Each structure stands twice: as C-alpha cells, then as structure tokens.
Amino acid sequence: MQEKNPLLSVIIPAYNEEDNFNQGALDKVESYLKRQPYESDVIIVDDGSTDNSREEIKRWIGKRKNWTFIENPHQGKARAIATGIAQARGKYMLFTDFDQATPITEVEKLFPFMEKGYEVAIGSREIKGSKRESEPWYRHVMGRVFNFFVRTIAVPGIQDTQCGFKLFRAKAAHDLFASLEVYKNGEEKTAYTGAFDVELLYLCKKRKLKVAEVPVFWKHVPTARINPVRDSIRMFWDLVRIRFADLIGKYEQ
Numbered sequence: 651m652q653e654k655n656p657l658l659s660v661i662i663p664a665y666n667e668e669d670n671f672n673q674g675a676l677d678k679v680e681s682y683l684k685r686q687p688y689e690s691d692v693i694i695v696d697d698g699s700t701d702n703s704r705e706e707i708k709r710w711i712g713k714r715k716n717w718t719f720i721e722n723p724h725q726g727k728a729r730a731i732a733t734g735i736a737q738a739r740g741k742y743m744l745f746t747d748f749d750q751a752t753p754i755t756e757v758e759k760l761f762p763f764m765e766k767g768y769e770v771a772i773g774s775r776e777i778k779g780s781k782r783e784s785e786p787w788y789r790h791v792m793g794r795v796f797n798f799f800v801r802t803i804a805v806p807g808i809q810d811t812q813c814g815f816k817l818f819r820a821k822a823a824h825d826l827f828a829s830l831e832v833y834k835n836g837e838e839k840t841a842y843t844g845a846f847d848v849e850l851l852y853l854c855k856k857r858k859l860k861v862a863e864v865p866v867f868w869k870h871v872p873t874a875r876i877n878p879v880r881d882s883i884r885m886f887w888d889l890v891r892i893r894f895a896d897l898i899g900k901y902e903q
Contacts, residue, residue: 656689656716658757659740659820662748663730664707665697670749670871671706679746680714682754691716693734694748698724728833728846735827743823747814749871756866760817763862769822770854771862772808773815779865780810789870796885803889805851808863812847815866826853831895832888845888852892856901 660679667675676694683690694711696704696719704721711717718737722730731745742764744757752773760771775782776797782790793812800811818826830853833846854861895901 654689655739655741656691657741658683658688658690659734659738659743660690660692660754661731661734661738661743661745662692662694663697663727663734663745664694664699664703664748665724665727665730666699666701666703667748668701668703668706671703671710675748675750676707676710678750679754680717689716691718691738691740693718693720693737695720695722695730695734697722697727697730725835726833726846728830729835731846732827732830732833735823738820738823741820742817743820744817745814751871752813752815752866752868756815757817759864759866760815760862763864764817764819766862767860768862769819769859770851771817771864772810772851773813773866773868774810774863775813775866775868776809777863777865781865781867783867783869785868785870792882796882799886799889800845800848804848804892805855808851808861810863811845811851813866813868814847815868816847816850822854822857822859825857826850829853829901831900832891845885845892848889849892852896853901856896857903 679692694707696707708719711719720733720737722733735743746752746754756773760773763771774780797810801808805811830846830849832849851861
C-alpha cells in the first residue's frame with residue numbers, strides 16, 4: 651500500500667550550521683511537528699558544508715521517521731531548496747532557514763491563506779503586525795534599500811521578499827522552482843544567498859498566482875556570511891538579470 655502523502659513538507663537548506671545545530675534548531679522543529687495533528691516530513695539539504703555539521707546532522711536524523719538528509723555539492727541556497735522541493739511529497743511545502751530566525755511555529759499564520767485559495771504565503775518582517783528582534787541597524791537599512799529596488803524593478807507591492815519563510819501549494823512550488831533561470835544552475839561558490847526569492851516572486855507575478863504577505867516574528871541570528879557591500883551589489887545585479895531573462899522570453903510557459 652502506498653504511503654499517504656503528508657500535509658506539510660518542510661525543506662531546510664543547510665550550510666556550515668554547526669553553531670545552529672548545537673543550539674537545538676532541529677530539536678525545535680521536531681518538537682513542534684510532533685505536536686501537530688497532521689502528517690509532515692522534513693527534508694534537510696546540505697549545501698556542501700565544510701564544518702562538522704554535515705556528519706552531526708546525519709547522525710541526529712538517524713532513523714527518525716519522515717526525516718530525510720540530502721547532500722548537495724556547494725551550489726548555493728536556491729539549488730539546495732530546489733533539490734528539497736523536487737523530493738517533497740506534501741500538499742503544502744514550506745522552506746525555512748536552519749537557524750529558525752523565523753520559528754517553525756509561525757507556519758500557523760500562513761496556513762489560513764492556503765485555505766483561502768492562495769498559492770503562496772510568504773513571511774514578512776516589514777508589514778503591520780510583524781516583529782523583528784535584535785537586528786543591527788545596518789542590516790535593516792540594507793534590507794530596506796534593496797527592497798526599494800525590488801519594488802521598483804521587479805516585484806511591486808511586496809514589502810519583504812527576503813524573509814526565509816515561505817509556504818507553497820505543491821503544484822506552485824514544483825512549477826516555480828523548475829522555472830528559475832537566474833538561479834537554475836546552482837553555480838554559486840560562496841555563502842551568498844542572492845535574490846532567488848525575488849525571482850520566485852517575479853515568477854508568481856508572471857504566472858498570476860495569488861500571493862499573501864503575512865506578518866511573522868523574526869529574530870536576528872548573528873552570521874559572518876553577510877557582506878553588506880559585496881552582497882548588495884551582487885543582489886542588485888541579480889535584479890537586472892531577472893528582468894533581462896524576462897525580456898528575452900525565458901519565463902514564458
């Protein structure tokens with residue numbers, strides 16, 4: 651007998667997550683999902699980690715039911731999530747950051763929009779009702795400047811494209827991630843995250859999908875991966891690449 655597909659698949663990209671793992675990030679996810687009345691599965695995709703986290707996570711998962719660990723070469727966050735989406739079986743698919751800056755519990759705020767017929771519900775740290783904690787001022791300024799360009803060049807009306815907490819209907823998730831152009835090849839060789847969220851939401855606009863922007867709680871988790879000057883320049887260039895891909899017809903179905 652074929653196993654029934656879960657209601658929710660949780661996709662977690664991982665790259666050098668030793669500190670976050672040691673602080674119990676996965677324990678929090680497991681504890682929450684165990685308390686829910688619905689079936690779920692979790693797919694962790696390692697993006698070529700170079701610290702000890704890859705082996706630690708593999709040992710932790712062990713024989714845990716409905717947890718899967720996938721090892722990717724280092725290709726960037728977008729490719730890690732796309733790998734997880736391709737393997738996921740849930741009716742709804744959530745990607746969430748390993749550090750749980752937005753905790754898994756916030757998915758409860760996104761589910762109602764699926765029930766209302768939305769194809770995508772995205773966590774937002776900017777709209778009324780959201781809450782940010784412990785964020786350095788320069789990170790916030792960096793995010794607002796980038797979002798100004800996002801709204802001007804690519805995705806008008808979305809206040810926060812970059813929150814790593816997004817829920818999709820399965821059909822939408824498979825279509826969107828399979829349609830990425832700027833981020834389809836996974837050629838990134840640094841910890842740079844990029845603007846793949848913008849490309850996803852740009853595709854939502856092209857496909858005329860219903861997208862809900864939902865206020866969530868978010869807590870800043872310190873990381874050495876962000877380079878404000880370098881990353882801002884590269885992300886702006888990614889916006890240009892997204893618009894160019896559309897101009898030459900790459901997003902046509």
